[in-house]
Amino acid sequence: MPNEQLQNILQQMPKAELHIHIEGSLEPELIFELAQRNGVALAYKSVESLRNAYAFDNLQSFLDIYYAGASVLLTEQDFYDMTAAYLRRAALDNVRHAEIFFDPQTHTARGVPMHTVVDGIWRACQDGPISASLIMCFLRHLSEDEALATLEEALPLRGKIIGVGLDSSELGHPPEKFARVFERCRQLGLHLVAHAGEEGPPAYIETALDLLNVERIDHGVRCLEDPVLTKRLAREQIALTVCPLSNVKLRVFDHMGQHNLLDLLDAGLAVTINSDDPAYFGGYMNANFLAAFEALPLGLSHAHRLARNSFTASFLEPEAKRDFLAELDAVFATATATATATATATVG
Template identity: 60%
Template sequence: MTIPKAELHLHIEGTLEPELAFALAERNGVTLPYASADELRRAYAFDDLQSFLDLYYALMAVLRTERDFADLADAYLARAAAQGVRHAEIFFDPQAHTARGVPIGTVVEGLARALDGSRERHGVSTRLIMCFLRDESAASAMETFEAARPHLHRIAAVGLDSAEVGHPPVTFREVYDAAAAAGLRRVAHAGEEGPPAYVWEALDVLGVDRIDHGIRSMEDPELVARLARDQVPLTVCPLSNVRLRCVAALDEHPLPAMLDAGLLVTVNSDDPAYFGGYAGDNFDALRDALALDEDTVRRLARNSFRAAFLDGEEHLRARYLAEVDAYVF
């Protein structure tokens, strides 16, 4: 679906299509344990979040240079634009690269090379969000933040991702305080596989502006009332939820109930190369599985721009919202 939309939950490493993985492997002299792109694509079948993460991190070995990160981001932006994305807020995982000996500056400047020209090439405005791996230590997160200081002019926000269960948000209070002091916005994955208590912690301890995923919030009526009252955006990823078995089937997704509860829900792709679809594909799949009407689809698209970090560019937000209102199905 090409209705204008913002994508607010997108891991750039999760846009690594098999064909690009093989091209980068050849460029950098990396041997992949697969005979072809088709064989690799068949490996994109997961039992849970951890089985996905194991392959996700292994494939990052092909990303070595600024050019690699620029090519990865540019390929995503082209695909996203074709599906109606007008604004993208892009996560990246620096620890997954620095652990392999790739300097954080290589990652940030490579991504920025693509993002800086995105409006001209693709008609997509962008923001960059640096995520900390929650299954690494709080000390590692702080070291990463300090290493990123020379590049903070490129970064709009910090986030928290990777394996959720057993890694509560409260662990990362100190680095989030540092990010707030540096003037960065804050988001965090919470309530995907982890309990509603993690959503409370993300809000009250980390001071986040948005909750990434948040589908398990529906288990806690008091939390639902809080999210609705404060209009805290939730960046929901339907195809991802099904592929990682957080939701049994798309027609059982809690999104309609979330909307009925007055929550500010947005629709995103998460790791589209792995989970079967980009932003527009997620809209299409939801529309078909849940019989969403045009007003609901338009509401979801408007929500995405309402939730976007377009501080200082309210004219862009207004323009994008007008495009949603003018869209003809």
């Protein structure tokens, strides 16, 4: 298929986003707008100077500026405006469903009430142009007792949250550190996911599966270092929510041509493409697809598979999944027919 046709398909195909930190969608322009609205002093003189600071050597250097940016979020309307901006942007990329991570401890530690955080994000999801649901993440550099306290604080808002995750600094904070709180969440019927195998070793993926009982692995790109684990992930079809631009920005890979996305697909893994923290890492969903497909020998069948995986790995109800998959398959049936006709005409 000619490159331009493939690019059009990547941009126009329906897709789900399963790895998006809503605080990581906070663009510098909105940071400055909220800072002015709330009287928050920033360490940067302009939008441009803040954007220029988005140069990271590793995960921790990113997290330092990420948490500083979140300091402007104080009111329910702030959280609403941030989420509404992401949902509008995602819709432009034909994201049809998003499962949004949020980090309440980043905000409650600053005195922002839990209900302010959740209600603002949730209300924007109800008003937004696409389907969206919330996954509450625990910050792994903090203690499990703090995670348990966060869970208890969130229980009155249980109906607005579909699951829990585990994020922040991975190295030195293995999944087993949070076994009790994840077991409590499992008993509550919440969906379970966790970041593992980005900076941390493949063993973190294994313990996230065995000790936390997670249903999806966020990132997981280091799984290929363990052939036994790789076969297990393929056999059990445990989805990996891979974030290509993030992986390059944080030096997991030096450049996109080194990314192991194709190797993961060739190993039979249920890979999805996502944007992670798009305001900081240089691109929303379509930018991630286009960057990966430009650098790697990926084609129409890979695009179809990645988009299908995004819906099958989601926590949507079965009927909604079927509807989205039927729409997606129709897009690719048309694309395949067009490509075949073009090829035939060219040969003729």
